Amino acid sequence: AQSVTQPDIHITVSEGASLELRCNYSYGATPYLFWYVQSPGQGLQLLLKYFSGDTLVQGIKGFEAEFKRSQSSFNLRKPSVHWSDAAEYFCAVGAAKLIFGTGTRLQVFP
Amino acid sequence: SAVISQKPSRDICQRGTSLTIQCQVDSQVTMMFWYRQQPGQSLTLIATANQGSEATYESGFVIDKFPISRPNLTFSTLTVSNMSPEDSSIYLCSVGTGGPNYGYTFGSGTRLTVV
Numbered sequence: 001a002q003s004v005t006q007p008d009i010h011i012t013v014s015e016g017a018s019l020e021l022r023c024n025y026s027y028g029a030t031p032y033l034f035w036y037v038q039s040p041g042q043g044l045q046l047l048l049k050y051f052s053g054d055t056l057v058q059g060i061k062g063f064e065a066e067f068k069r070s071q072s073s074f075n076l077r078k079p080s081v082h083w084s085d086a087a088e089y090f091c092a093v094g095a096a097k098l099i100f101g102t103g104t105r106l107q108v109f110p
Numbered sequence: 111s112a113v114i115s116q117k118p119s120r121d122i123c124q125r126g127t128s129l130t131i132q133c134q135v136d137s138q139v140t141m142m143f144w145y146r147q148q149p150g151q152s153l154t155l156i157a158t159a160n161q162g163s164e165a166t167y168e169s170g171f172v173i174d175k176f177p178i179s180r181p182n183l184t185f186s187t188l189t190v191s192n193m194s195p196e197d198s199s200i201y202l203c204s205v206g207t208g209g210p211n212y213g214y215t216f217g218s219g220t221r222l223t224v225v
Contacts, residue, residue, distance in 0.1 A: 034213065043202065043218040044153075046111075051212065090152060097143065098204075098214055100153045 002027050004093050006101035014109050015083050021076040021104050023091035033074040034092040035065055038103075044090065050074065061085070083108045112137050116203050116217030123193055123224050130189045131220045133203030138183035141206030144176070147219070148199045156201075159186040193224045 005024045013019055025031055032051050036044040048059025055067040065076045074091060086108045091101040113136040123129050133142070142159040156176055157165040165178040180186045190197050203217040 032212070036216075041221075044216040046213060046215070049213055092214075096141075097155055097158060098153075099155075102152045 002093065002099050004091050004099055004101035006089075006091055006104050008104045009102070010105045010107070012107040012109060013081050016080050019076075019078045019081045019085070019106070021089050021091075021106070023074045023076065023101060024072050025074065025091070025093045026072065027093050029095070031074075031093050032095050033065075033067060034098065035059065035063070035074075035076050036090045036092060037061075038088045038090065040087070047076070047089075081106075081108055083110060111211060111213070111215045112139055112205050112207060114203055114205060114215060114217035116220055118220055119218065120221040121223070123222065125194050125224055127193055128189055128191045129193065129222060130187050131201055131203070133186045133188070133217055135184045135205055139205040139207060140183070142180060142186050143204040143206070143214075144178060144186070144188045145202045145204060145216075146199045147202060153202065156188070159188075190222065193222075195224045198222055198224045 003026045007022050034049045035047040037047050038044050047063050048057050050057045050067045057065050063078050067074050088103045088105050090103045092098045115134040117132045144156040145153045146156050147153050155168050156171045157167040159165050159178050159180040161180045175191055177189045200219045200221050202219045204214050206214050
């Protein structure tokens, strides 16, 4: 069955610290992988996506993600977090339709 | 990417009534979807809105409760019927685009509260 697991429900980091949000997937074919961010009261904004090619993907707002097929992972990273990055982050997988993980809520302390 | 206009942005409804949510896209799209996000939860796909044919519903969702229309390639509606407090959620429209810009864009959502 197709599924996405985000092991961390809630992460707290200090502003300026590095960040890594974990995402593991189960998918029968070559996965199409996405990271979205949802700020409070807002819709979903696409941060980055991976289909093929270079396994290190650059996205908006300084985020990047690395696809590791052997680990079935697509972890999201940022070298230095800003207070405005506080939001809910969703990993998703799919081709004809998306399956979402449960999300990770990021809190940033000044 | 496509720009989605979703209306209403929020509503408070009485139980037993129905609400129709509209999704308008600024370009023709083949793939159109409706999601539900319950409070503090992730997104769950309700159905795929097919142009010119009946929507394809996911397990746990039925047409009588969530009728969907898709009259053309730029517009769709989702109706939440005979509402109960358990239907209080954010409902989001999404469109998929193919080609080199393959991906999914989401509307800003409709925040529904049933009292």
